Structure formats: C-alpha cells, structure tokens
Amino acid sequence: MSARRxxxxxxxxxxxxxxxxxxxxxxxxxxxxxxxxxxxFTGSMKEVREPVETPVVEALAGPTAVDWVEGHFTQYHTxxxxxxxxxxAETIVAESRERGIDLELILSLIRTxxxxxNFATSHVGALGLMxxxxxxxxxxxxxxxxxxxxxETLFEPVTNVRIGTAYLDWLHSRYAGSWDKALAAYNxxxxxxxxxxxxxxxxxxxxxxxxLADRSIFLGS
Numbered sequence: 001m002s003a004r005r006x007x008x009x010x011x012x013x014x015x016x017x018x019x020x021x022x023x024x025x026x027x028x029x030x031x032x033x034x035x036x037x038x039x040x041f042t043g044s045m046k047e048v049r050e051p052v053e054t055p056v057v058e059a060l061a062g063p064t065a066v067d068w069v070e071g072h073f074t075q076y077h078t079x080x081x082x083x084x085x086x087x088x089a090e091t092i093v094a095e096s097r098e099r100g101i102d103l104e105l106i107l108s109l110i111r112t113x114x115x116x117x118n119f120a121t122s123h124v125g126a127l128g129l130m131x132x133x134x135x136x137x138x139x140x141x142x143x144x145x146x147x148x149x150x151x152e153t154l155f156e157p158v159t160n161v162r163i164g165t166a167y168l169d170w171l172h173s174r175y176a177g178s179w180d181k182a183l184a185a186y187n188x189x190x191x192x193x194x195x196x197x198x199x200x201x202x203x204x205x206x207x208x209x210x211x212l213a214d215r216s217i218f219l220g221s
Contacts, residue, residue: 130164
C-alpha cells in the first residue's frame, strides 16, 4: 500500500461552501454515462445548484482533533496499522475543515457504511471505509489529481476518505444544502432520488436516520 499523506490540523469548521462541488461537477460527464448502484452516480445529471449556507457543528481546534478521531478508530477492528490510522485521522480532520463537513458526520457515515473496516466490500461492489463504487472512485480521483490504480485504490484509507468526502460535498451542494437529500443520494444514488422527488414521493429515510443515530454517538464522546 502506498504511503499516506498527512493533512493539516483541525480548525474551526466553516459554513458549507459550493466551491469544491463546482470543481467536481465536471466529473459527471465521465461517470453518469454508466449505471452505478448503491451510493454512487447513476443516470443523468441536473444542473448543480448553489447550496444554502448551513451552520455545521463547531470543531475542536489543534492537534487534539486528530487525536480525537484517531481514538475513535482504535475502538474498531479497522484492519489498519497504527500509522495508517493516524494518517486517515489527519485526513478526516483536513477534509472536515476544507469542505465544511463536521467530523461527527464523517465518522458516522464511515460507521454506517463500513463499521470502520477498511477492507469492507458490499454485495454491489462498494469498497473501503466510505464504501465507494469503483466507477465513482475513478472519476473523483481524476478530478482530485489522485493516481488511480484500479479498484484496489479504494482500499487505501486516505484515498478512500478523500474521494468519499469530496463526493458527499458535491451531493450536498447539488441538493442546495440539504443533508437529508444528500445522504439519501449517497446511499441510493442521485438519479433515483431525483426520480422520487420529481414525482412527489417521500425521501427514503432509513439510511438518513441510521447516520443521524450513529452521529449522536460521536457528539456525546
């Protein structure tokens, strides 16, 4: 496995911004031409909308943020070496700061998706900590300038988190700052969510409620 890049310390989390999402919007043309199941791109794409500014939970400051994330990882059977856990904790803190997604939400999504098992594989082929499908992983990796060496790339924890948080950030912007829609789309795919919304159907909320329940674990820690 390639060496992990360490990221900057955790700082005050800013309001959610659509800047990173706009940069990712161009990847749709390369991904949406093929059907992708689970929490990934499917079907056609609508115009990306500016998000509604939504306050996120105040973050810890300084190196204690990395220690806090690392401490949670060590409570699970991650199948990662200590240096890998440290590297992914640093990455989560950096992505939280850059994308305006609170740490608790990132950790709760990882817990919901993979149970912190770095080598988790779903029945539809989603891989790694944030359960990214290879087609989506490849497209997002290209936009982020990450070297893609096939599906196995998603078993690199730092890479998986960078791709997964970028995709989540893009969905959050696409659905105008709505976390319930963004999380539903992460699980179902945006095309299926758009189909339901266009017909006035209720959002599927089992996944959303599961992520919220897991988030409460980290909020209380």
